Amino acid sequence: MNLRITHPALHRLLWQRASAKIHNLGSRLFAPKRWFINLLALSLAFVWLSQILFSVFFRAPSDPGLLAERIALGMLGFTIWQVTKVIFRKPVEPFEWTPCELQILKTAPIDRPELIGYRLLTTVYSVLLKAACFVLVMMPDLNFLLAGFAGSVLGLAFCEFVKTAAEVVLHGTGKRGRLISRMLAATGITSLLVVCIAKTASQPDAAEMLATPAAWKFLLSIAYAAGQLTQDGCGAIIASPFRIFSKVMLTQTLDTVLIGNTLNACALAAGSFWAALNADRWMVGSRQRLERRSLQTAKSMSAGAGPARSRRTRRLAVPRHLCGIGSLAWRQFLSAWHYRSSIFFSFLLPVILCCVPLFAKNNRLGTPIFLVASVAFYSYLLLPAALMLDFRRDVDRLALLKTLPVSTIHIVIGQLIAPVVLCSVFQGIVFLIAASMGATSATWLLLCWVGFIPMNLMIMAFENLIFLLHPYRRNKEGIDVFLRTILTFTGKGLVWGAGAALVLLLAMGCNYVATQVLVTSAISPAVMTTLLLIGVCSVLVISISTVLIGVMARLFDQYDPASDAVAMN
Amino acid sequence: MIAINNFSKCYPCPNESGxxxxxxxxxxxxxxxxxxxxVGRxxxxxxxxxxxxAGxxxxxxxxxxxxxxxxxxNPVEAKQRTAWVPDDPELFNDLTVEQHLKFVASVYQITSPDNRITELLADFELEPKRHTPASDLSRGMRQKLAICCAWLQAPKAMLLDEPMTGLDPYGIRMLKQSITxxxxxxxAVIxxxxxxxxxxxxCSDILILDQGQKKFYGTLDQLKLRFGGSNSSSTGNAHGNDQSSPMxxxxxxxxALK
Structure with missing residues (x-):
């Protein structure tokens, strides 16, 4: 029996690639072309890390029992969320192989379980990094750092392997099996929600919670009710592995209990690893059977034995004019259609979160403000990551885009149209829900929606500008990605803060103009203030967007595929 | 020897159930x-x-x-005996030319590969690039490195998919000679x-595929006999004699594809 996790040559490969990556990172960090941006990122990273460390060291430790329970339920919730996403999305190849791994490793005399072991081991590296960060943040609560680190590594690895096993099983399941699993998952989640909502609503202060502007308390109570379900019966069994990991992390004493828990945690992580490996073995056989069956069907259909299925094609005319802008936008919209289910799910949570203020009753002034602020916040924070239908998705096609007979400025505009439109659709949906619930005036919501469109353009232009400054590959991990994330996050935070302050100042100015300068009996001062504010903000945002688009065009012009291209393999 | 028996391959159609x-x-x-x-379209x-x-x-x-x-x-045993040269070689961009070859040597469990590596690098003019990362190689050099990786082992079967793509005339001659x-x-080479x-x-034999179906399989002579014999074109020379030239x-x- 082969007990090797992976082939020795693959260990060597992992090591060589890791050292080459560190070397390359060093040369990239000190590259003259990027010294300014790297210096800025490093300084910000230093500021952030020192601030985190400062706050961590002066933080009072939490109650160990409560914290252990929260960590366990957090991991359980994360795993359920990941598995649910896997069930509902279009099945994809569970192990992502780069073209070079496909050509070199898949043709090499390496057993498939060893290859899968290699792939899973690469996940463990990112788990180690995440666990290290987690330990850093949780330092005041950890009595034994090593135990905290071991518990985090094992827990996170367990979550990853369970998710991978689910992905593998779904990939090997036929259409009917997938449909059944989706129905089961939908029924399970709906039942869970119904039970939790019923439990929360039966509390004596439920009505009071709903009547306050902070209706999120109600949502929090639902989550709390879900946590309560894990205290006994089936819920307790499902949550029990996660409780073991949190017990290891937050152990108070070095005793035999810790040893027992650590052994259990190791067994759980190893078991999930083994489950992922075996799921893959099953998946290979199952895919082969499914392929054989579909071959038979295809053969019988081509022989005329079965009814010819009419080919459904969705027609979407390519706009021939608009200086190439239309063609580029058309391509991105096609991609959006292709990934419609992922986009739908990434819209779902922000839509629900944005609609939370609508639950607050009898608050004619607070609700619209909370609503607009939520929409702005999620449009700024979540949607740009979900709507990567622009330059960020085309990291491998930037050189091709440069060869198109379209001017740079038109390429930039064409690339931005799809995410801006989809972002506006999201906001339109939220405002439509708000209007249908009678939360506030429909005209006011329509005005806000129109006002948001230039803001969407600015947000997407800003995201793409950062990308063009420092192109990167999605799903890539490493220190350079960490630095980029810090830079982006800080930059966005600063812009968000400055933007909020500017809007407040403008609102005060507009209010002054509406009440002191443009006094008219035809329009009330409140409406005049709103109109003025939206107008001024729109002009300002459009001006900023124009500048950003201009800078993007210049950056794209300067992009050198030979030196700026990011490594893939 | 490579034996293909009743082999079929189907792919799921995107947006369709078939x-x-x-x-x-x-x-x-x-x-x-x-x-x-x-060969084939x-x-x-x-x-x-x-x-x-190739697996x-x-x-x-x-x-x-x-x-x-x-x-x-028995995928491992079969792959141990197969060398694969893709049409568009994808390499580990982080690794140097030598590291690539050493990695392949360790995967295929080749003992003391250093002499063979030096020999191949000299043959394919890659010696000056021995310590260059794959990301810095030109298209043709990447192809040469992929060929060197395939040639490093002692395979029983060789699979080459458009192997001449990107090679310079010297590389083409070198590759043809080494295949022979x-x-x-x-x-056994395909x-x-x-x-x-x-x-x-x-090539000693030829297999013509058309829309996934075998159109012809046999030696070059058989191919000429079957599809070239009756259709030989006739041309007149300066002396007025008709001379039949082979197609x-x-x-x-x-x-054959008609």
């Missing part, structure tokens, strides 16, 4: 020392066939054996190519 058949019930055999030219199923023999894709039907080992049942040399040593002159130069492989190929 499947598209890429290769249908293909049977062929490449004996040691034989060089089989795999784009999308005829050549790369699907080669990738299935990248699984067969939807039938079986493929390399040196007596079924690629589905390997075949003489008893390696080359997929659109360069019919090259196929005519080095080129290109003409025969088009005639």
């Amino acid at each position: 499947s598209a058949i890429a290769v249908s019930e293909l049977t062929a055999q490449v004996l040691p020392g034989q060089i089989l030219g795999l 784009n999308g005829a199923g050549k790369t699907s066939t080669l990738k299935s023999i 990248i894709l699984s067969a939807s039907g039938g079986a493929i054996e390399v040196d007596g080992f079924d690629i589905a049942l 040399r390997e075949a003489e040593k008893g390696v 080359i997929s190519s659109h360069l019919l002159m090259m196929v005519e130069d080095i 080129s492989l290109e003409e025969i190929y088009f005639s």
